[in-house]
Amino acid sequence: MDFAGLGPVAPVAYRGDSAPVRIAFGPRYPVARTVFRASGVFLILVASAMWFLPGSQSDADLVIMKLGTSLFFLFCGLALVMIHHSDNLPEVCFDPIRRELRVLVRAVDGQPHIVLRRGYDSLGRVRFHKNRVELYDFDGRLLLGLKVADPIRRAALRSQLRQLASICN
16 A cells, blocks of 8 residues: 555566566466376376276286286376476576576476577567567567566566567557
8 A cells, every 4th residue: 555545556666677587488278287187197096096996807917917007007197297397397587687588498407408598689579468478580470479477577578678679569
């Protein structure tokens, strides 16, 4: 609230262009993430239920087939659960000091590795939507489309990119 108590105060404006802005990629369709996780959990439960349900045969040949099938279901289920995990998603770092954007992917050791590096001066134009930011090349190709729901991050990004790239609304 402001000092007079008349209403909510506007969000604090972004101060300075020296802080990098990091935006993580998310799944394009959130429903797909839920479907993958639900089917992965189902496969993991089926893999364990094969051994605990009554009426299962205990012949030696069937045990080997059951072991192979349950391991297959277990690994497929784990893969489906982990496919959209937040540690596996790349992130974009907008660096105002170096005036470049970098796409970072975490390796097995947990350290981020640069997959793509582009200078701000090599960007054609930037278009800000309500919840999205789209970066285009000089020939009009879409380079990157990011979902940015936070208005403070969008304002920080706009203040960084307005100096070197043309901004379209």
